[in-house]
Amino acid sequence: MRRSEFRRPYARHARAKAAWKRALVALTSALALLAVSAGGAAAIYYKRLGDNIHQVQIADKLGPESERPQNKPSVTAAESGKSHTGAPIDILVMGSDTRAGDNGFVGGDEQDGRSDTTILLHISADRQAAYGISVPRDSMVQIPDCISTTTGKNYHTGTNLHMFNEAYTIGGAACTVKTFEKATGIRIEHYVVVDFHGFNAMVSALHGVEVCVPQSLDDDTHNIHLRAGRNTIKGKEALDYVRARYRLGDGTDVGRTERQQYFIAAMIRKALKQGLTRPDRLLRFLDAATSSLQSDMKIGTLRSLGQDVAGIGLSNIVFTTIPTMPWPQDKNRLVWTSQADTVWGAIADDRDLPGVKRHRSATATPTPTPSSTPLPVVRTAPSAVRVRVVDGTGSQAHAEQVAADLRLQGFQVVATTVGDDSSVTQTTVRYDPAYDQSARTLSSSVPGSVQEKAPELSRTLELVVGSDYAGTTEVRVARATSTPKPSSSPLVLRTALSDGCKAS
Structure with a gap:
């Protein structure tokens, strides 16, 4: 923010x-x-x-x-x-x-x-x-x-x-x-x-x-x-x-x-x-x-x-x-x-x-079976990324479906709307450069999307959905290896x- x-x-x-x-x-x-x-x-x-x-x-x-x-x-x-x-x-x-x-x-x-x-x-x-x-x-x-x-x-x-x-x-x-x-x-x-x-x-x-x-x-x-x-x-x-x-x-x-x-x-x-x-x-x-x-x-x-x-x-x-x-x-x-x-x-x-x-307890959650397909690796977890979905195909129902897909991956979808242009073909992640790692997480989770800088957006990213949208994919958050900063102390x-x- x-x-x-x-x-x-x-x-x-x-x-x-x-x-x-x-x-x-x-x-x-x-x-x-x-x-x-x-x-x-x-x-x-x-x-x-x-x-x-x-x-x-x-x-x-x-x-x-x-x-x-x-x-x-x-x-x-x-x-x-x-x-x-x-x-x-x-x-x-x-x-x-x-x-x-x-x-x-x-x-x-x-x-x-x-x-x-x-x-x-x-x-x-x-x-x-x-x-x-x-x-x-x-x-x-x-x-x-x-x-x-x-x-x-x-x-x-x-x-x-x-x-x-x-x-x-x-x-x-x-x-x-x-x-x-x-x-x-x-x-x-x-x-x-x-x-x-x-x-x-x-x-x-x-x-x-x-x-x-x-x-x-x-x-x-x-x-x-x-x-x-x-x-x-x-x-x-x-x-x-x-x-x-x-x-x-x-x-x-x-x-x-x-x-x-x-x-x-x-x-x-x-x-x-x-x-x-x-x-x-x-x-x-x-x-x-x-x-x-x-x-x-x-x-x-x-x-x-x-x-x-x-x-x-x-x-x-x-x-x-x-x-x-x-x-x-x-x-x-x-x-x-x-x-x-x-x-x-x-x-x-x-x-x-x-x-x-x-x-x-003795009935703790079992360890899940690892996926055989390598997942995209990102530094920022989807749960820390706020997204506003803007549908570029003219369909509010489509915007809601995209929002549901993102939420299943853990993203914070704060709003859905239909954009002024209903002929968008390329799905685009718009973001403030200060949140470039959040943008990377979102674009990695939406295969085929491209990124576009938009400093006016601040913390909330904007996903402009085009006709090429084909769903979302799971990402893996990399473990931190650097020395924690003071704000990241235990x-x-x-x-x-x-x-x-x-x-x-």
Whole structure:
């Protein structure tokens, strides 16, 4: 994406210090609820839990189907190596910081909702792994046209970059999902919004969560006093612990994010343990979690997902944050590094994240038989390439078919249209020279196509389809052999077994 000039300055808002809370509430609710909702005790409470969820459908606000990313094709039982058949599932989890009603205990007087941290929850097609990927609120992205939650009319943001969390302020969950899909090329199947009140209630329902504190903490401002080692913390103390920044660790947001993820892991472990030994506490936990949820999912969908992921071990629930660096135009803002494309590409292709060593079950996916025909070798994966299909034969149906072919190869098709010239004979890949490797990937996947430079296109390539189009072919991504650049350093990964005091 071309880094155009930011339209207006934004001062850091005082509410930024609460961003960690929204991330924590959101991801913990989604992961823990899915992990334990398949239990028999939960089934007894089924109707009440279903009535708790505030269901809001947003599909009609996400734009034409042809402009949305497409799902990776479903896997068969033979491909997955287990009885499950299906596709990977991507759930966008958001936290609302409205201070109205029960949420007033966190302080402040904001009545409007804002999502300062958003997390992608990816569940693999074989249901043997789950990833929670945090998206920093200060990430600078393009926000597409959205339906305003204030006016009910279309809200146009233009082509300048904006902070990611602005999308929620403009159009709520729907605009956030739409922005995320446009920026990453990953289709979101479901969404979840969680409010502040849910966190306090969930921790209380579990009678506290054990955390490992690497060094003693005495913070009179927030009334937190913890000894080094293992501590069981509850309610607001838990909130204040993961908020602590300057008196604990290295004093950075990175250190605080790490502490949040350790706490999420501890909460999941406690919720799972309670499901086995204290069904009464488990039900209070589920009651608290569902009471704070807004989602497009019904309780039946949540329970079905819970059954699907029941076999995912804690070592295969992995947390990370999308790689970023300071935005050159404002060091207080962030842009995603080149490694972010690798992460999103792995998610789109339902592959393990770089650096992840999955603990596979005895029924892990079998190794596929290699193809006897050598594949074209490229440096950029199709999943990292955005394409707009322009049909040059005068047929929208043909454009849709080409788009379907490209999606099967993993490309991010963002739009299809019919060009002004309906007599095109030569299929052409038009591209910004800054994305020449993406162009090579696309042209290699479309045999017989030629390339044409078009600097005005920026990140999105254009495939002008001629009458010579004969389909697509698979490509192979070459392994990197050079020394990684700083932006390509290993991802910081932690699992649901991590507790901050010992390696996992």
